[in-house]
Structures are given as C-alpha cells and as structure tokens.
Amino acid sequence: MRRKIDYTLYLCTDRNLMSTKTLEEAVEQAILGGCTLVQLREKDISSLEFYRMAVGVKKITDRYGVPLIVNDRADIALAVGADGVHAGQSDLPCKNLRTILGQDRIVGISAATVEEAVRAQGDGADYVGVGAMFPTGTKTDARPVSMETLAEIRRAVTIPIVAIGGIGPQNAGRFCGTGVDGLAVVSAILAQPDITSAARELRTIFRRV
Incomplete structure (x- = not known):
C-alpha cells in the first residue's frame, strides 16, 4: 500500500555541499529540523557506491519514519526498498517507471511547463517537481520557471507540486498561499553550519500562511 507523503520540506542530497562529515549525519540533522521527505540524488558515483549510500541513508529515514526517494535509479530504489523514484524529462518515462515500481511506490517527475506537468499526471505521477524557480548552482542546466508558470501548473494539475x-x-x-505542497531544497539546508536550524527555519517560513 502506497504511503501518504508529506511534501512540506523535501531534502535533495548532494554530498559535495554538506557541512557534516557523513551524508547520514546530514540527513538525520535535516530530519530533526523538520524535513518530511528525502531524495537521494548523487551523481558521478558507481552503482555499487550509490547502493551502499542508499542503504546507509535508508537506515536513517526508516528510524524517523521519513520516506526515501531515489533520483533516477529504479533499480537502486527497489534494491534498498525505497519509497519511490524521482525522474527528469530525460530519464525513463513515468509510465515505464510505474511498470517497474508497481502501484505501491511513489513516482515523481520534474516539470518546467504546463504541458510536462499535465503529461506527468496523465502518465501516473504522484507529484511533480517544478523549477528551477530561482537560479541555482546545484543544477546548472535547470530550466527557469516563473511564478506565473507555477500558478498555471497549479491550476492545470491536481497532484501535489513541489517547488x-x-x-x-x-x-x-x-x-505561501500559492497552493504549492512543498519546497525542495539542497544547499539552503545541507551546506549550512547548523543543518537542523536551517531546516526548521525554512519549514516555519513556508508554513507561515
């Protein structure tokens, strides 16, 4: 049975940015600060390294009952028993991911246009990640999305949206008040000297409606 997801504060990992010695420590501190969902997003490592990292991070997310999403890799997600997969427009299509993962796991899809978001919903995505809302150094090829387009996407789809x-x-x-279900963050949490306080501050700001 697919678990109910709280998208409020969605942590995307990047071991090159974290202020802690280990990714597990960073993830735990972020969860203690209020992160409700964790995506393991690590590039330029071998499949074995990614698998081992996923095993370590899942021990932390399981301890606190927080869902774990794996970026791109459905095989890794299945191997470690993660809650789902997030994919971009150049990754495996949503329909194929749903076939691989079944109905009990989460599938998230990146979208930068109304058309992409509508297609993701039609193909069975559980949520869409919309952005880049502002310039970001963690994904230099990200397509910019305006607040106006975000509002159009919100009107066009009924599934959750993470900015x-x-x-x-x-x-x-x-x-706040845009109808967005959550914020996905990397450096604004992971790169901060006090990860827990950084996460807590962001959650407080977003929920201050």
Missing part, C-alpha cells in the same frame, strides 16, 4: 531551484529563507515565503 525547487534556488529556494532559501530569503524567498521561501513567496510560495
């Missing part, structure tokens, strides 16, 4: 891209305490408040 991503350059989001931090300076602009998180802009999403």
